[in-house]
Amino acid sequence: MKKELKIKVNGQPYDLFVKPNTLLSEVLRDDLGLTGTKRGCNSSSCGACTVMLNGMSVKSCSVLAIQANGSELVTVEGLAKGNKLSPLQNAFLDHGSYQCGFCTPGMLMSSKALLTENPKPTKEEMKEGIDGNICRCTGYNSIIRAITAVVKGEYKEAK
Ligand code: FES
Ligand code: FES
The missing domain is CATH 1.10.150.120 ([2Fe-2S]-binding domain)
Known part of the structure; x- marks a missing residue:
């Protein structure tokens, strides 16, 4: 059964429904289309999927999306301000x-x-x-x- 997931990503609030075993990386890439976050090993080894979760870096392939409920996330798409790079x-x-x-x-x-x-x-x-x-x-x-x-x-x- 899907569960509600409320997250803020790069300042934008999202209200989604996800399966309990959905990974945070899957939500970011597949549901939100934020494909800057890369899927490499999918086993917490390569770091390609790293995002910031409440200010800390996490490997988003190793976090269940539901664990991020109520959190603020920053992905690589959130670094630039408009067309000005960080x-x-x-x-x-x-x-x-x-x-x-x-x-x-x-x-x-x-x-x-x-x-x-x-x-x-x-x-x-x-x-x-x-x-x-x-x-x-x-x-x-x-x-x-x-x-x-x-x-x-x-x-x-x-x-
Ligand atoms: S995809 Fe390699 S650490 Fe997440
Ligand atoms: S893996 Fe190619 S630039 Fe780092």
Whole structure:
């Protein structure tokens, strides 16, 4: 039997009915069409499905949608303001922090969660912040350089 699910995603409220075993990643991608959240391993290993749930990063393939009832979520689609990219997105662009791009939404959301909790992380803390996210293309250094540039204040939030 389906259960009611009330969530706010990127500031927009949704009232849905979902099966108890529906994953949060399925609701985001399949019901809400927010396909920026990627489905990789579907077993909590790759981090491609990372979103923010009440300010914390979670792997949305490992959360039942119903567990998020009453919560506020941010997906990668929620980072930009209109057509203005967020500081992290601009830094990733400038530092070549992606190649195929499959990991990038998850990397951005883990980085965003890290900087929300700790705006001045050390390099070690940055590495820990993204250690649940696998990238098979970049070697990670360019991602750390992008986060470092944001931490140094080289990128400002769009007004
Ligand atoms: S798809 Fe969720 S961690 Fe890989
Ligand atoms: S850019 Fe290809 S997996 Fe990270």
